[in-house]
Amino acid sequence: MSPANDPAWWTTFFDERYARVGLHGIPDDATGEAVTFITDRFDLRPHDLVFDQCCGVGRLALPLAARGCRVIGVDLAGAYIDRARADADARGLRCTFHQADAHDFVAPEPCDLALNWFSSVGYDAGDERIPLMLRRAFESLRPGGRLAVETVNVARVLAEPRRWHVETVTDERGRAGTLIVEHTLHFDRGMIGMRWTFIAEDGVRDERYAETRMWLPHELGRLVARAGFSDIELIGRPDGEPITASGRRLVVSGRRPS
Numbered sequence: 001m002s003p004a005n006d007p008a009w010w011t012t013f014f015d016e017r018y019a020r021v022g023l024h025g026i027p028d029d030a031t032g033e034a035v036t037f038i039t040d041r042f043d044l045r046p047h048d049l050v051f052d053q054c055c056g057v058g059r060l061a062l063p064l065a066a067r068g069c070r071v072i073g074v075d076l077a078g079a080y081i082d083r084a085r086a087d088a089d090a091r092g093l094r095c096t097f098h099q100a101d102a103h104d105f106v107a108p109e110p111c112d113l114a115l116n117w118f119s120s121v122g123y124d125a126g127d128e129r130i131p132l133m134l135r136r137a138f139e140s141l142r143p144g145g146r147l148a149v150e151t152v153n154v155a156r157v158l159a160e161p162r163r164w165h166v167e168t169v170t171d172e173r174g175r176a177g178t179l180i181v182e183h184t185l186h187f188d189r190g191m192i193g194m195r196w197t198f199i200a201e202d203g204v205r206d207e208r209y210a211e212t213r214m215w216l217p218h219e220l221g222r223l224v225a226r227a228g229f230s231d232i233e234l235i236g237r238p239d240g241e242p243i244t245a246s247g248r249r250l251v252v253s254g255r256r257p258s
């Protein structure tokens with residue numbers, strides 16, 4: 001089933017296998033580097049409250065809480081929320097997790113920083129829904145609070161299209177396997193499509209599709225500004241410098257005006 005004939009593909013794509021291969025499979029040092037970047041760049045202090053919009057299994061929420069922040073996470077995937085909550089409880093971390101649609105959910109307390117990390121905004125091909133998620137992030141912040149949206153740097157994809165790559169991974173049942181990720185640019189719909197094929201060592205094959213919006217950095221910056229944010233910055237990752245076509249990833253940051 002592809003996003004073209006399954007317009008709500010994200011309600012089934014984010015399952016146990018994706019959690020193991022796509023999220024837990026991210027090396028700890030890459031996640032640690034992201035957490036350090038977030039902490040330093042947005043001047044997070046112990047006891048600050050972070051809103052983690054589309055938090056997944058708590059990949060960022062848990063280490064941020066381990067550094068002393070309080071975290072409110074929301075994700076649509078109930079199993080991810082259950083896991084994040086259980087992990088936080090087991091480690092005594094100050095996190096609360098909510099299963100909800102981020103287009104609707106507003107954090108119950110004003111937060112210091114709102115994160116939307118790892119290409120979690122932009123799944124819907126229509127122009128109507130996406131601003132709602134950014135607006136909910138705005139409404140979750142205290143005046144002066146910061147936003148950080150992290151996603152693919154489309155400028156780099158266009159400059160150096162990398163059509164596919166192969167990784168060796170382990171699935172949720174501990175089986176080794178090969179993951180083939182193939183990208184297609186859908187200029188007609190303004191989407192980057194991704195075919196994700198997992199082939200387990202016993203030959204069993206799982207093929208699934210995802211896609212995300214193809215915004216140039218300034219276009220996402222304008223959407224963030226339209227949601228009410230000021231002080232928009234377009235930051236390249238991993239270098240943390242103003243975005244160019246060479247950064248693999250893009251962070252758009254903004255501030256809720258005081």
Ligand SMILES: C[S@@+](CC[C@H](N)C(=O)[O-])C[C@H]1O[C@@H](n2cnc3c(N)ncnc32)[C@H](O)[C@@H]1O
Nearest residue numbers: 014054055056059075076077101102117118120
């Ligand atoms: C690529 S994962 C990133 C997870 C997490 N931010 C991280 O960096 O590990 C995208 C996440 O967005 C969640 N998601 C997708 N659509 C959502 C929605 N409308 N509301 C809340 N969560 C959503 C998925 O369930 C998934 O956990």
